Amino acid sequence: MKYWFLVFFVALIADPDFSSANPVSFKDGWGIMPSTGDAWTDLQLNYSVTNRYSIGTSFFYRAGKDSTATFGIGQFNYLLKRWNELDSQANIYASIGGGGRHDSKQNDAFSTYTALEADYETRRIYTLLAGESLQSPGNVDFNRIRVRGGFAPYKAPFEALQTWVIFQVDYMPEMDKRVTTTPLLRFFYNNYALEIGVSLDGKPFLGGMAHF
């Protein structure tokens, strides 16, 4: 598992054509990102102090093979690198955080959060590669590697509805089902994003994002 992370993270850093998610927005911007899938739920709220870094708080729920746990995390997100080109943008973000965990065996413990994300986007193509790790004592750890690729069937003007077709693959080694592939639709409208999908084994996926 650790070797997989290493391979992906090296690939992220080595190749600027891959880039990350959106934990940092614009200066003084607020972001909220809820999402849920089979056996997991994320809720992240952040405030971008500048366009380079944000602070935030997150809630994670994980139902693994051996245990179920909820995590409350305070985190710091940093934009490591951005490539702004006329027809594309690529980003690499890193996040670190700490907080508490409560698991199904009624154990409370300190936990840490680390993540590295990269994304590359044009008006037609979108790719994402992200890895995250929730670590806490007692081997209650949860890791996820997410790969996304998508395309926009049409180019919408600013402030019109933009639709994306995205394929998402999650690798979560601590879950009953390690690999989940989910085709999904993403809708952008003004400062809101909504994602709806169903995994190949029939589990629903719902995500959203809003910037204020």
Added chain:
Amino acid sequence: MKIKQKLLYLSLLLLIPQFLRADEVTITVKGMVCSFCAQGIKKTFGKNEKVTAVNVDLEKKLVKVETRDGESISDEELRKTINDAGYDVLEIKREKHA
């Protein structure tokens, strides 16, 4: 002397409308490929009291900023605002608006 003074005042009066005309700035922006993310440009300019309108053209990568009559925004301020929103400026063009 009086004629010269009158001419001077008249010239100044004629110049006043020039200063009162609104400034329209067109900025070519790098990295602006996502309508959702480009909302940050509108919100960041929206905090500036000199600005009356912001229009984004994703296809041409342009941001048009209009200011109040008699107000203008320096290139430096424009670049900083675009950078705060997460983008880079390629070019700035200005024209006076009647």
